[in-house]
Amino acid sequence: xxxERKAQLLVVxxxxxxxxxxxxxxxxxxxxxxxxxxxxxxxxxxxxxxxxAVYWSRIVDNVRKSVWRREKSGLExxxxxxxxxxxxxxxNFGKGDYSLHITGMTDxxxxxxxxxxxGNTRMVKNIMLRVIKVSFSPAIAVExxxxxVTCRISPEPELGRQQVRMNLxxxxxxxxxxxxxxxxxxxxxTCQVSYKxxxxxxxxxxxxxxxxxxxxxxxxxxxxxxxxxxxxxxxxEGPIPNSVTWARxxxxxxxxxxxxxxxxxxxxxxxxxxxxxxxxxxxxxxxGDEGIYTCSGMMEGxxxxxxxxQRRMQLVVTQVQSSSASSxxxxxxxxxxxSDSSGITYYEWLRVTYGVNNTQTVTFVKKSKDLRIQxxxxxxxxxxxxxxxxxxxxxxxxxxxxxxxxxxxxxxxxMSGKNVAMVMGLGFLFLVIFLILLQMYRNYRxxxxxxxxPAMETIVHQAATEQERREKCKAxxxxxxxxxxKSESV
Numbered sequence: 001x002x003x004e005r006k007a008q009l010l011v012v013x014x015x016x017x018x019x020x021x022x023x024x025x026x027x028x029x030x031x032x033x034x035x036x037x038x039x040x041x042x043x044x045x046x047x048x049x050x051x052x053a054v055y056w057s058r059i060v061d062n063v064r065k066s067v068w069r070r071e072k073s074g075l076e077x078x079x080x081x082x083x084x085x086x087x088x089x090x091x092n093f094g095k096g097d098y099s100l101h102i103t104g105m106t107d108x109x110x111x112x113x114x115x116x117x118x119g120n121t122r123m124v125k126n127i128m129l130r131v132i133k134v135s136f137s138p139a140i141a142v143e144x145x146x147x148x149v150t151c152r153i154s155p156e157p158e159l160g161r162q163q164v165r166m167n168l169x170x171x172x173x174x175x176x177x178x179x180x181x182x183x184x185x186x187x188x189x190t191c192q193v194s195y196k197x198x199x200x201x202x203x204x205x206x207x208x209x210x211x212x213x214x215x216x217x218x219x220x221x222x223x224x225x226x227x228x229x230x231x232x233x234x235x236x237e238g239p240i241p242n243s244v245t246w247a248r249x250x251x252x253x254x255x256x257x258x259x260x261x262x263x264x265x266x267x268x269x270x271x272x273x274x275x276x277x278x279x280x281x282x283x284x285x286x287x288g289d290e291g292i293y294t295c296s297g298m299m300e301g302x303x304x305x306x307x308x309x310q311r312r313m314q315l316v317v318t319q320v321q322s323s324s325a326s327s328x329x330x331x332x333x334x335x336x337x338x339s340d341s342s343g344i345t346y347y348e349w350l351r352v353t354y355g356v357n358n359t360q361t362v363t364f365v366k367k368s369k370d371l372r373i374q375x376x377x378x379x380x381x382x383x384x385x386x387x388x389x390x391x392x393x394x395x396x397x398x399x400x401x402x403x404x405x406x407x408x409x410x411x412x413x414x415m416s417g418k419n420v421a422m423v424m425g426l427g428f429l430f431l432v433i434f435l436i437l438l439q440m441y442r443n444y445r446x447x448x449x450x451x452x453x454p455a456m457e458t459i460v461h462q463a464a465t466e467q468e469r470r471e472k473c474k475a476x477x478x479x480x481x482x483x484x485x486k487s488e489s490v
Contacts, residue, residue: 026126030153030193030200033133036103041115041125043096054093055116056086056100067113068100105131110154130155132202134191141185142301143210143309147178151191151202162195183208183215209236209299210309217312220343222388222396223285225319233295233311235276241297241309244278249292251314251340260289282315290317290339316340320386320400334371336386336398343390352383352399376402 031037039056056068068086069077078086086102098117102109110131117123130153137148151164166173169187178185186208192201213234223229235241246265248257262283278297282289296310321335336347349365362385365371373380386398 027128028196028198029127029129030195030198031105031129031131032200032202033105033107033131035105035202036101037105037109037129037131039100039102039113039115039127039129041098041100041117041123041127043098043117043123053116053118054088054098055114055118056088057114057116059112059114064114072118107131107133107152107154128155130157130193130195130200132191132193132200134189134202134204136189136204136206138302140302141178141181141206141208142299142307143181143183143208144307145181145301147181147185149176149178149189149206151193153193157193157195162193165192166190167192181208183210183212186212207236209238211295211297211311212236214311214313219311219313220316220395221313222316222318222338223282224396224398225285225287225317227285228281228283229285229315230279230281231293231295231313231315233278233280235278235297235299235309237276241276241278241299244295244297246280247294247296249294251290251292257291260286285317287317287319287339290315314340318388318396318398320384320398322400322402331372331374332376332402334373334384334386334400334402336369336388338388344388344395345390347386347388350385350387352385354382 027040029037029039041056052072054070055066057064058067059065066077067079068088070088071077085104086100088098089101090097098115100113100115110129113127113129115123115125115127133152133154135150135152137150138145141147149166151166153162153164166176167190168175168185170190175185186206188203188205190201190203193199211233213232219232221229221231231246233244233246235244244265246259246263248259249255250257260282263280264283265278265280278295280293280295292312292314294310294312296308298306299309301307317339319337321337322332323335324332334349336349338344346367347369348367349371351363351365353361353363355361371384371386381402384400384402386400388395388398
Protein backbone atom coordinates (compact mmCIF):
# COMPACT_ATOMS: atom_id res chain seq x y z
CA UNK A 1 0.00 0.00 0.00
CA UNK A 2 2.81 2.39 0.87
CA UNK A 3 4.60 1.70 -2.40
CA GLU A 4 1.38 2.23 -4.40
CA ARG A 5 0.74 5.61 -2.79
CA LYS A 6 4.35 6.58 -3.37
CA ALA A 7 4.06 5.67 -7.05
CA GLN A 8 0.90 7.75 -7.44
CA LEU A 9 2.65 10.69 -5.76
CA LEU A 10 5.55 10.38 -8.15
CA VAL A 11 3.16 10.43 -11.13
CA VAL A 12 1.51 13.60 -9.87
CA UNK A 13 4.88 15.24 -9.22
CA UNK A 14 6.03 14.16 -12.68
CA UNK A 15 3.00 15.77 -14.29
CA UNK A 16 3.60 18.91 -12.31
CA UNK A 17 7.17 19.02 -13.53
CA UNK A 18 5.99 18.47 -17.08
CA UNK A 19 3.48 21.27 -16.88
CA UNK A 20 5.99 23.60 -15.30
CA UNK A 21 7.90 25.60 -17.89
CA UNK A 22 5.51 24.51 -20.62
CA UNK A 23 2.17 25.67 -21.97
CA UNK A 24 -0.87 23.90 -20.52
CA UNK A 25 -4.36 24.11 -22.09
CA UNK A 26 -7.55 22.31 -21.11
CA UNK A 27 -10.16 21.28 -23.71
CA UNK A 28 -13.56 19.57 -23.55
CA UNK A 29 -14.34 17.16 -26.39
CA UNK A 30 -17.71 15.36 -26.89
CA UNK A 31 -17.75 12.36 -29.21
CA UNK A 32 -20.59 10.04 -30.23
CA UNK A 33 -20.37 6.40 -29.32
CA UNK A 34 -18.90 4.31 -32.16
CA UNK A 35 -17.51 7.30 -34.10
CA UNK A 36 -13.96 8.64 -34.57
CA UNK A 37 -12.65 10.93 -31.84
CA UNK A 38 -10.26 13.75 -32.70
CA UNK A 39 -8.27 15.00 -29.70
CA UNK A 40 -6.94 18.43 -30.74
CA UNK A 41 -3.29 19.31 -30.20
CA UNK A 42 -2.27 22.09 -32.57
CA UNK A 43 0.83 24.24 -32.29
CA UNK A 44 0.09 27.96 -32.09
CA UNK A 45 2.39 30.16 -34.18
CA UNK A 46 5.89 30.79 -32.82
CA UNK A 47 5.51 28.50 -29.82
CA UNK A 48 7.69 25.64 -31.06
CA UNK A 49 10.50 25.56 -33.54
CA UNK A 50 11.04 22.03 -34.76
CA UNK A 51 9.36 19.31 -32.68
CA UNK A 52 11.57 16.48 -31.59
CA ALA A 53 9.04 14.25 -29.79
CA VAL A 54 5.28 13.90 -29.31
CA TYR A 55 3.71 11.98 -26.41
CA TRP A 56 0.04 11.08 -26.00
CA SER A 57 -1.00 9.57 -22.70
CA ARG A 58 -4.15 8.95 -20.65
CA ILE A 59 -4.72 9.37 -16.91
CA VAL A 60 -6.59 6.39 -15.46
CA ASP A 61 -7.06 6.31 -11.67
CA ASN A 62 -4.22 8.83 -11.32
CA VAL A 63 -1.98 6.51 -13.33
CA ARG A 64 -0.46 7.71 -16.57
CA LYS A 65 -0.73 5.23 -19.46
CA SER A 66 0.86 5.69 -22.86
CA VAL A 67 -1.54 5.84 -25.82
CA TRP A 68 0.70 6.84 -28.70
CA ARG A 69 4.14 8.46 -28.96
CA ARG A 70 6.86 9.39 -31.36
CA GLU A 71 10.44 9.58 -30.16
CA LYS A 72 13.11 11.98 -31.29
CA SER A 73 14.43 9.26 -33.58
CA GLY A 74 11.15 9.20 -35.48
CA LEU A 75 10.02 5.81 -34.15
CA GLU A 76 6.34 5.45 -33.30
CA UNK A 77 5.05 3.42 -30.37
CA UNK A 78 1.50 2.16 -29.89
CA UNK A 79 -0.08 -0.06 -27.23
CA UNK A 80 0.19 -3.76 -28.03
CA UNK A 81 -3.36 -4.46 -26.85
CA UNK A 82 -5.11 -2.22 -29.37
CA UNK A 83 -2.55 -0.78 -31.79
CA UNK A 84 -4.83 0.17 -34.68
CA UNK A 85 -7.34 2.48 -32.98
CA UNK A 86 -5.08 5.43 -31.99
CA UNK A 87 -2.92 7.25 -34.55
CA UNK A 88 -1.76 10.65 -35.77
CA UNK A 89 -2.76 11.10 -39.42
CA UNK A 90 0.04 13.58 -40.23
CA UNK A 91 3.42 11.79 -40.37
CA ASN A 92 5.43 14.98 -40.49
CA PHE A 93 2.97 16.98 -38.36
CA GLY A 94 2.14 19.37 -41.16
CA LYS A 95 0.90 22.79 -40.08
CA GLY A 96 1.84 21.95 -36.51
CA ASP A 97 -1.06 19.50 -36.05
CA TYR A 98 -0.32 16.75 -33.52
CA SER A 99 -3.98 15.72 -32.97
CA LEU A 100 -4.72 12.15 -31.98
CA HIS A 101 -7.46 10.15 -33.76
CA ILE A 102 -9.16 7.24 -32.04
CA THR A 103 -11.59 5.05 -34.01
CA GLY A 104 -14.57 3.05 -32.76
CA MET A 105 -15.27 4.97 -29.57
CA THR A 106 -16.58 3.04 -26.59
CA ASP A 107 -17.74 4.02 -23.11
CA UNK A 108 -14.35 3.04 -21.70
CA UNK A 109 -12.47 5.47 -23.94
CA UNK A 110 -13.77 8.53 -22.11
CA UNK A 111 -11.45 10.33 -19.72
CA UNK A 112 -8.50 12.71 -19.45
CA UNK A 113 -5.79 12.73 -22.14
CA UNK A 114 -2.48 14.62 -22.22
CA UNK A 115 -0.60 15.81 -25.31
CA UNK A 116 3.10 16.76 -24.88
CA UNK A 117 5.20 18.19 -27.69
CA UNK A 118 8.93 18.79 -27.13
CA GLY A 119 10.97 21.19 -29.20
CA ASN A 120 12.96 24.28 -28.23
CA THR A 121 10.07 24.78 -25.82
CA ARG A 122 7.48 22.39 -24.46
CA MET A 123 3.73 22.44 -25.17
CA VAL A 124 1.32 20.52 -22.98
CA LYS A 125 -2.44 20.24 -23.52
CA ASN A 126 -5.04 18.46 -21.42
CA ILE A 127 -8.12 17.07 -23.18
CA MET A 128 -11.21 15.75 -21.43
CA LEU A 129 -12.88 13.27 -23.77
CA ARG A 130 -16.55 12.53 -23.05
CA VAL A 131 -18.41 9.81 -24.94
CA ILE A 132 -22.16 10.26 -25.62
CA LYS A 133 -24.23 7.13 -26.09
CA VAL A 134 -27.95 6.68 -26.81
CA SER A 135 -29.32 3.28 -25.83
CA PHE A 136 -32.65 1.49 -25.63
CA SER A 137 -33.84 -1.02 -23.05
CA PRO A 138 -34.80 -3.56 -24.19
CA ALA A 139 -32.72 -3.32 -27.35
CA ILE A 140 -35.52 -4.88 -29.46
CA ALA A 141 -38.84 -3.09 -29.24
CA VAL A 142 -42.24 -4.49 -30.22
CA GLU A 143 -45.39 -2.46 -30.71
CA UNK A 144 -47.39 -2.21 -27.51
CA UNK A 145 -44.45 -3.00 -25.20
CA UNK A 146 -42.62 -0.77 -22.68
CA UNK A 147 -39.18 0.65 -23.48
CA UNK A 148 -36.73 3.13 -21.93
CA VAL A 149 -34.50 5.56 -23.82
CA THR A 150 -31.31 6.70 -22.07
CA CYS A 151 -28.56 9.20 -22.88
CA ARG A 152 -25.32 8.32 -21.11
CA ILE A 153 -22.23 10.60 -20.99
CA SER A 154 -18.95 8.98 -20.00
CA PRO A 155 -17.49 10.44 -17.88
CA GLU A 156 -20.41 12.48 -16.54
CA PRO A 157 -19.92 16.29 -16.35
CA GLU A 158 -20.59 18.15 -13.15
CA LEU A 159 -24.22 17.83 -12.15
CA GLY A 160 -26.37 20.84 -12.85
CA ARG A 161 -23.92 22.43 -15.26
CA GLN A 162 -24.65 20.42 -18.40
CA GLN A 163 -27.69 20.69 -20.66
CA VAL A 164 -29.13 17.55 -22.22
CA ARG A 165 -31.87 17.54 -24.87
CA MET A 166 -33.49 14.64 -26.72
CA ASN A 167 -34.79 14.77 -30.29
CA LEU A 168 -36.79 12.20 -32.24
CA UNK A 169 -36.42 12.57 -36.01
CA UNK A 170 -35.44 16.21 -35.58
CA UNK A 171 -38.26 17.11 -33.18
CA UNK A 172 -37.70 17.79 -29.51
CA UNK A 173 -39.18 15.24 -27.11
CA UNK A 174 -39.23 14.78 -23.37
CA UNK A 175 -40.14 11.09 -23.44
CA UNK A 176 -37.70 8.75 -21.75
CA UNK A 177 -39.99 5.85 -20.91
CA UNK A 178 -42.32 4.64 -23.65
CA UNK A 179 -45.23 2.74 -22.13
CA UNK A 180 -46.92 1.86 -25.43
CA UNK A 181 -44.36 1.68 -28.20
CA UNK A 182 -45.64 2.43 -31.70
CA UNK A 183 -44.17 3.07 -35.13
CA UNK A 184 -44.25 6.79 -34.32
CA UNK A 185 -41.40 6.08 -31.88
CA UNK A 186 -39.24 4.50 -34.57
CA UNK A 187 -36.45 6.51 -36.18
CA UNK A 188 -33.39 8.47 -35.07
CA UNK A 189 -33.08 9.40 -31.40
CA THR A 190 -30.50 12.16 -30.85
CA CYS A 191 -29.00 13.25 -27.54
CA GLN A 192 -27.52 16.79 -27.55
CA VAL A 193 -25.17 17.80 -24.72
CA SER A 194 -23.77 21.28 -23.92
CA TYR A 195 -21.12 21.90 -21.24
CA LYS A 196 -18.72 24.79 -20.68
CA UNK A 197 -19.50 26.27 -24.07
CA UNK A 198 -18.79 23.00 -25.87
CA UNK A 199 -21.50 20.80 -27.37
CA UNK A 200 -21.80 17.38 -28.91
CA UNK A 201 -24.42 14.85 -29.89
CA UNK A 202 -24.99 11.18 -30.54
CA UNK A 203 -27.69 9.42 -32.53
CA UNK A 204 -29.08 5.91 -32.41
CA UNK A 205 -31.70 4.36 -34.68
CA UNK A 206 -34.67 2.56 -33.20
CA UNK A 207 -36.65 -0.04 -35.14
CA UNK A 208 -39.99 -1.08 -33.72
CA UNK A 209 -41.07 -4.57 -34.71
CA UNK A 210 -44.66 -4.65 -35.87
CA UNK A 211 -46.58 -3.22 -38.82
CA UNK A 212 -44.71 -0.52 -40.73
CA UNK A 213 -47.34 0.07 -43.44
CA UNK A 214 -49.60 1.74 -42.54
CA UNK A 215 -47.77 3.33 -39.62
CA UNK A 216 -50.88 4.18 -37.59
CA UNK A 217 -54.64 3.71 -37.43
CA UNK A 218 -55.44 6.98 -39.22
CA UNK A 219 -54.95 5.55 -42.73
CA UNK A 220 -57.84 6.07 -45.17
CA UNK A 221 -58.10 4.25 -48.53
CA UNK A 222 -60.39 5.62 -51.27
CA UNK A 223 -61.74 3.33 -54.02
CA UNK A 224 -64.32 3.84 -56.77
CA UNK A 225 -67.12 1.35 -57.36
CA UNK A 226 -66.05 -1.32 -59.85
CA UNK A 227 -62.32 -0.83 -59.34
CA UNK A 228 -59.81 -2.96 -57.41
CA UNK A 229 -58.07 -1.71 -54.28
CA UNK A 230 -55.17 -2.90 -52.13
CA UNK A 231 -55.35 -2.80 -48.33
CA UNK A 232 -51.71 -2.56 -47.10
CA UNK A 233 -50.41 -4.57 -44.16
CA UNK A 234 -46.61 -4.89 -44.17
CA UNK A 235 -44.73 -6.19 -41.12
CA UNK A 236 -41.14 -5.40 -40.23
CA GLU A 237 -38.48 -7.76 -41.51
CA GLY A 238 -37.50 -10.41 -39.05
CA PRO A 239 -39.58 -12.97 -37.18
CA ILE A 240 -42.55 -14.16 -39.22
CA PRO A 241 -45.82 -12.96 -37.66
CA ASN A 242 -48.11 -15.77 -36.65
CA SER A 243 -51.75 -16.19 -37.69
CA VAL A 244 -52.31 -12.91 -39.53
CA THR A 245 -56.04 -12.29 -39.86
CA TRP A 246 -58.33 -9.67 -41.37
CA ALA A 247 -61.63 -8.39 -39.99
CA ARG A 248 -64.17 -5.74 -40.95
CA UNK A 249 -66.29 -3.54 -38.70
CA UNK A 250 -68.52 -0.51 -39.09
CA UNK A 251 -67.15 2.94 -38.35
CA UNK A 252 -70.14 3.84 -36.23
CA UNK A 253 -70.79 0.44 -34.64
CA UNK A 254 -68.23 -2.02 -33.21
CA UNK A 255 -70.15 -5.00 -34.56
CA UNK A 256 -68.29 -7.16 -37.04
CA UNK A 257 -69.24 -7.30 -40.71
CA UNK A 258 -68.67 -9.86 -43.43
CA UNK A 259 -65.71 -9.34 -45.70
CA UNK A 260 -66.58 -8.54 -49.35
CA UNK A 261 -67.13 -11.46 -51.69
CA UNK A 262 -64.09 -10.50 -53.80
CA UNK A 263 -61.83 -9.99 -50.76
CA UNK A 264 -58.52 -11.86 -51.01
CA UNK A 265 -55.79 -12.10 -48.37
CA UNK A 266 -53.07 -12.12 -51.02
CA UNK A 267 -52.29 -9.54 -53.66
CA UNK A 268 -53.18 -11.97 -56.40
CA UNK A 269 -49.68 -11.83 -57.88
CA UNK A 270 -47.82 -14.79 -59.31
CA UNK A 271 -44.60 -13.38 -57.86
CA UNK A 272 -43.78 -14.85 -54.45
CA UNK A 273 -43.98 -12.18 -51.74
CA UNK A 274 -41.85 -12.00 -48.58
CA UNK A 275 -43.32 -13.43 -45.39
CA UNK A 276 -43.81 -10.01 -43.84
CA UNK A 277 -46.01 -8.85 -46.76
CA UNK A 278 -49.56 -9.62 -45.60
CA UNK A 279 -51.54 -7.05 -47.58
CA UNK A 280 -54.97 -7.89 -49.02
CA UNK A 281 -57.03 -6.64 -51.91
CA UNK A 282 -60.61 -6.35 -53.14
CA UNK A 283 -60.92 -7.35 -56.78
CA UNK A 284 -64.09 -5.36 -57.52
CA UNK A 285 -65.31 -2.80 -55.01
CA UNK A 286 -69.06 -2.57 -54.53
CA UNK A 287 -71.11 0.09 -52.82
CA GLY A 288 -71.53 -1.22 -49.28
CA ASP A 289 -67.94 -2.50 -48.93
CA GLU A 290 -66.96 0.56 -46.90
CA GLY A 291 -65.92 0.21 -43.27
CA ILE A 292 -62.94 -0.34 -40.93
CA TYR A 293 -60.59 -3.14 -41.98
CA THR A 294 -58.23 -4.54 -39.32
CA CYS A 295 -55.05 -6.53 -39.96
CA SER A 296 -53.65 -8.28 -36.87
CA GLY A 297 -50.95 -10.81 -35.99
CA MET A 298 -48.93 -12.18 -33.08
CA MET A 299 -45.24 -11.29 -32.67
CA GLU A 300 -42.67 -12.53 -30.18
CA GLY A 301 -41.34 -9.95 -27.74
CA UNK A 302 -38.83 -10.01 -24.89
CA UNK A 303 -38.37 -13.38 -23.14
CA UNK A 304 -40.69 -15.08 -25.63
CA UNK A 305 -43.76 -13.07 -24.66
CA UNK A 306 -46.29 -12.98 -27.51
CA UNK A 307 -47.67 -9.53 -28.28
CA UNK A 308 -50.63 -8.80 -30.55
CA UNK A 309 -50.02 -6.09 -33.14
CA GLN A 310 -52.75 -4.74 -35.37
CA ARG A 311 -53.53 -1.91 -37.73
CA ARG A 312 -56.88 -0.38 -38.64
CA MET A 313 -57.61 1.36 -41.93
CA GLN A 314 -60.79 2.87 -43.30
CA LEU A 315 -62.10 2.07 -46.77
CA VAL A 316 -64.19 4.85 -48.34
CA VAL A 317 -66.21 3.84 -51.42
CA THR A 318 -66.74 6.52 -54.07
CA GLN A 319 -68.98 6.82 -57.10
CA VAL A 320 -70.66 9.37 -59.40
CA GLN A 321 -74.43 9.43 -59.15
CA SER A 322 -76.50 10.66 -62.10
CA SER A 323 -80.01 12.12 -61.87
CA SER A 324 -82.23 13.57 -64.61
CA ALA A 325 -85.68 15.24 -64.75
CA SER A 326 -88.83 13.28 -65.64
CA SER A 327 -89.01 15.05 -69.00
CA UNK A 328 -86.85 13.54 -71.69
CA UNK A 329 -85.61 17.03 -72.51
CA UNK A 330 -84.74 17.92 -68.90
CA UNK A 331 -81.23 18.62 -67.38
CA UNK A 332 -78.79 16.03 -65.96
CA UNK A 333 -76.99 16.37 -62.60
CA UNK A 334 -73.79 14.47 -61.77
CA UNK A 335 -72.95 14.17 -58.04
CA UNK A 336 -69.61 13.10 -56.56
CA UNK A 337 -70.69 10.76 -53.75
CA UNK A 338 -68.42 9.31 -51.02
CA SER A 339 -69.46 6.91 -48.28
CA ASP A 340 -67.59 9.15 -45.80
CA SER A 341 -66.78 12.73 -46.82
CA SER A 342 -65.49 13.94 -43.44
CA GLY A 343 -61.93 14.27 -44.75
CA ILE A 344 -62.86 16.13 -47.95
CA THR A 345 -62.23 19.86 -48.24
CA TYR A 346 -63.52 20.48 -51.78
CA TYR A 347 -64.36 18.86 -55.14
CA GLU A 348 -63.71 19.80 -58.75
CA TRP A 349 -65.03 18.55 -62.10
CA LEU A 350 -62.86 17.95 -65.14
CA ARG A 351 -63.74 17.15 -68.75
CA VAL A 352 -61.55 14.60 -70.56
CA THR A 353 -61.52 14.50 -74.35
CA TYR A 354 -59.46 12.39 -76.74
CA GLY A 355 -57.97 13.42 -80.04
CA VAL A 356 -55.77 12.01 -82.76
CA ASN A 357 -53.45 9.17 -81.67
CA ASN A 358 -55.45 8.91 -78.44
CA THR A 359 -54.10 12.23 -77.15
CA GLN A 360 -55.82 13.31 -73.96
CA THR A 361 -57.00 16.81 -73.08
CA VAL A 362 -58.15 17.65 -69.55
CA THR A 363 -60.22 20.80 -69.06
CA PHE A 364 -61.30 22.29 -65.74
CA VAL A 365 -65.07 22.77 -65.61
CA LYS A 366 -66.25 23.62 -62.12
CA LYS A 367 -65.24 23.57 -58.46
CA SER A 368 -68.24 21.90 -56.88
CA LYS A 369 -69.60 18.60 -55.63
CA ASP A 370 -72.42 18.66 -58.17
CA LEU A 371 -72.27 19.24 -61.91
CA ARG A 372 -75.49 20.28 -63.65
CA ILE A 373 -75.84 20.03 -67.43
CA GLN A 374 -78.91 21.98 -68.55
CA UNK A 375 -79.29 20.19 -71.88
CA UNK A 376 -77.19 17.22 -72.91
CA UNK A 377 -75.83 17.37 -76.44
CA UNK A 378 -73.44 15.31 -78.51
CA UNK A 379 -70.43 17.21 -77.17
CA UNK A 380 -71.32 16.24 -73.59
CA UNK A 381 -71.09 12.53 -74.27
CA UNK A 382 -67.85 10.98 -72.99
CA UNK A 383 -65.59 11.01 -69.93
CA UNK A 384 -66.05 13.22 -66.87
CA UNK A 385 -63.81 13.18 -63.79
CA UNK A 386 -64.65 14.21 -60.23
CA UNK A 387 -61.49 14.97 -58.24
CA UNK A 388 -61.65 15.37 -54.47
CA UNK A 389 -59.14 17.03 -52.14
CA UNK A 390 -58.19 16.86 -48.47
CA UNK A 391 -55.86 18.79 -46.20
CA UNK A 392 -52.87 16.93 -47.70
CA UNK A 393 -53.85 17.55 -51.33
CA UNK A 394 -55.46 15.31 -53.95
CA UNK A 395 -57.06 12.21 -52.42
CA UNK A 396 -58.48 10.56 -55.53
CA UNK A 397 -60.49 10.69 -58.76
CA UNK A 398 -63.78 9.19 -59.93
CA UNK A 399 -64.26 8.63 -63.66
CA UNK A 400 -67.76 8.68 -65.15
CA UNK A 401 -68.81 7.90 -68.72
CA UNK A 402 -71.82 9.96 -69.79
CA UNK A 403 -73.89 7.89 -72.24
CA UNK A 404 -77.27 8.37 -73.96
CA UNK A 405 -79.44 10.08 -71.35
CA UNK A 406 -83.18 10.85 -71.45
CA UNK A 407 -82.61 14.41 -72.61
CA UNK A 408 -80.38 13.31 -75.43
CA UNK A 409 -82.83 10.59 -76.40
CA UNK A 410 -85.60 13.22 -76.64
CA UNK A 411 -83.39 15.30 -78.86
CA UNK A 412 -82.60 12.26 -80.97
CA UNK A 413 -86.35 11.44 -81.24
CA UNK A 414 -87.07 15.00 -82.39
CA MET A 415 -84.36 14.73 -85.01
CA SER A 416 -85.74 11.33 -86.02
CA GLY A 417 -89.26 12.79 -86.49
CA LYS A 418 -87.90 15.44 -88.81
CA ASN A 419 -86.03 12.81 -90.77
CA VAL A 420 -89.18 10.67 -91.12
CA ALA A 421 -91.17 13.62 -92.49
CA MET A 422 -88.44 14.35 -94.99
CA VAL A 423 -88.28 10.71 -96.06
CA MET A 424 -92.05 10.58 -96.50
CA GLY A 425 -92.02 13.73 -98.64
CA LEU A 426 -89.29 12.35 -100.83
CA GLY A 427 -91.17 9.06 -101.11
CA PHE A 428 -94.35 10.80 -102.24
CA LEU A 429 -92.39 12.77 -104.84
CA PHE A 430 -90.82 9.58 -106.16
CA LEU A 431 -94.29 7.96 -106.29
CA VAL A 432 -95.73 10.82 -108.41
CA ILE A 433 -92.76 10.67 -110.74
CA PHE A 434 -93.18 6.93 -111.00
CA LEU A 435 -96.89 7.21 -111.88
CA ILE A 436 -96.17 9.82 -114.55
CA LEU A 437 -93.49 7.64 -116.06
CA LEU A 438 -95.84 4.66 -115.92
CA GLN A 439 -98.58 6.57 -117.74
CA MET A 440 -96.14 7.74 -120.35
CA TYR A 441 -95.01 4.19 -120.81
CA ARG A 442 -98.59 2.96 -121.22
CA ASN A 443 -99.34 5.64 -123.81
CA TYR A 444 -96.21 4.67 -125.64
CA ARG A 445 -97.22 1.03 -125.66
CA UNK A 446 -100.74 1.79 -126.86
CA UNK A 447 -99.48 3.89 -129.75
CA UNK A 448 -97.06 1.20 -130.66
CA UNK A 449 -99.81 -1.43 -130.79
CA UNK A 450 -102.18 0.77 -132.92
CA UNK A 451 -99.52 1.41 -135.55
CA UNK A 452 -99.51 -2.28 -136.31
CA UNK A 453 -103.10 -1.97 -137.83
CA PRO A 454 -103.49 1.29 -139.90
CA ALA A 455 -107.10 0.64 -141.13
CA MET A 456 -108.31 -0.09 -137.64
CA GLU A 457 -106.55 3.04 -136.45
CA THR A 458 -108.56 5.18 -138.97
CA ILE A 459 -111.88 3.64 -137.96
CA VAL A 460 -111.16 4.04 -134.29
CA HIS A 461 -110.05 7.59 -134.77
CA GLN A 462 -113.21 8.52 -136.74
CA ALA A 463 -115.47 6.88 -134.20
CA ALA A 464 -113.79 8.73 -131.38
CA THR A 465 -114.07 12.03 -133.25
CA GLU A 466 -117.76 11.50 -133.99
CA GLN A 467 -118.50 10.59 -130.39
CA GLU A 468 -116.73 13.70 -129.19
CA ARG A 469 -118.68 15.91 -131.66
CA ARG A 470 -122.01 14.54 -130.53
CA GLU A 471 -121.28 15.17 -126.92
CA LYS A 472 -120.41 18.77 -127.69
CA CYS A 473 -123.65 19.28 -129.65
CA LYS A 474 -125.77 18.07 -126.81
CA ALA A 475 -124.02 20.45 -124.45
CA UNK A 476 -124.47 23.41 -126.74
CA UNK A 477 -127.99 24.21 -127.77
CA UNK A 478 -127.60 26.73 -130.55
CA UNK A 479 -128.57 27.12 -134.15
CA UNK A 480 -125.29 26.02 -135.60
CA UNK A 481 -125.52 22.80 -133.87
CA UNK A 482 -129.15 22.35 -134.94
CA UNK A 483 -128.30 22.99 -138.56
CA UNK A 484 -125.71 20.39 -138.40
CA UNK A 485 -128.24 18.02 -136.95
CA LYS A 486 -130.79 18.60 -139.72
CA SER A 487 -128.32 18.23 -142.45
CA GLU A 488 -127.03 15.19 -140.79
CA SER A 489 -130.51 13.67 -140.67
CA VAL A 490 -131.18 14.46 -144.35
